[in-house]
Amino acid sequence: MGAILAVSFIGFFDAAYLTVQHYQQGIVPCIVFEGCEEVLASKYAQVGGIPTSLIGAIYYLAIFISTLLFVDRKNPFALKVIGYLPIAGFTVSLFLVYPQIFVIKAICTYCVVSAVSSTILFVLGLKVLKFKSKINL
Numbered sequence: 001m002g003a004i005l006a007v008s009f010i011g012f013f014d015a016a017y018l019t020v021q022h023y024q025q026g027i028v029p030c031i032v033f034e035g036c037e038e039v040l041a042s043k044y045a046q047v048g049g050i051p052t053s054l055i056g057a058i059y060y061l062a063i064f065i066s067t068l069l070f071v072d073r074k075n076p077f078a079l080k081v082i083g084y085l086p087i088a089g090f091t092v093s094l095f096l097v098y099p100q101i102f103v104i105k106a107i108c109t110y111c112v113v114s115a116v117s118s119t120i121l122f123v124l125g126l127k128v129l130k131f132k133s134k135i136n137l
Contacts, residue, residue: 001067001070001071003120003124004063004067004082004121004124004125004128005064005067005068007117007120007121007124008060008061008063008064008067008117008121009060009064010113010117011056011059011060011063011113011114011117011118011121012057012060012061012064014056014110014113014114014117015053015054015056015057015059015060015114016053016057017110018040018051018053018056018110019051019053019054019057021040022040022045022051022053022054023051028040028108028110030108030109031109032109032112033106033107033108033109033112034106034107035100035104035105035106035107035108036106036108036109036110036111038104038106039100039104039106039107039108039111040108042099042104044096044099044100044103044104052096053110056089056114059085059088059089060117062081062085063081063082063085063086063089063121066078066079066081066082066085067082070082079128079132080132082125082128083125083126083128083129083132084125084129085125086118086121086122086124086125087122087125089118089121089122090118090119090121090122092118093114093115093118093119096111096115097111097115
C-alpha cells in the first residue's frame with residue numbers, strides 16, 4: 001500500500017500543480033519534452049470547461065484517501081476504489097496520450113508523469129484486486 005500512497009501522491013502533486021497554473025494562467029516550463037504549452041492550451045486540456053488536470057487531481061486524491069482508509073480501517077469499499085478506479089484512470093490516460101502524439105504532435109512532461117503514475121496505479125490496482133479476491137473482502 002505504500003507504493004500506492006507514493007504514486008498517488010506524486011500524481012496528485014503533478015495534477016494539482018497544473019491546475020493551479022491553469023487558473024493562474026501561468027507559464028508551465030517544459031522539462032525533458034517540448035510542447036507543454038501546446039498540449040495545455042489544446043482542446044484536450046479541458047472537459048466541459050473543467051481542466052483535465054483538476055479531474056486528475058481529484059482522481060489521485062481519491063486513490064490516496066482510499067488507501068489511507070483501507071490501511072487505517074480495513075474498509076472494504078476503499079479497497080474496491082483502490083482496485084477499480086485505476087482502470088478508469090489508465091483508460092483516460094490512454095485517451096489523453098493519443099492526441100499528444102498523433103494530433104497535437106507535442107508532449108507535455110507533466111502529462112507523461114501523470115500517464116506513468118496512472119499506469120503504475122493500474123498495475124498495482126490489479127494486484128489489489130487479486131489480493132482482494134484471495135481474502136474475500
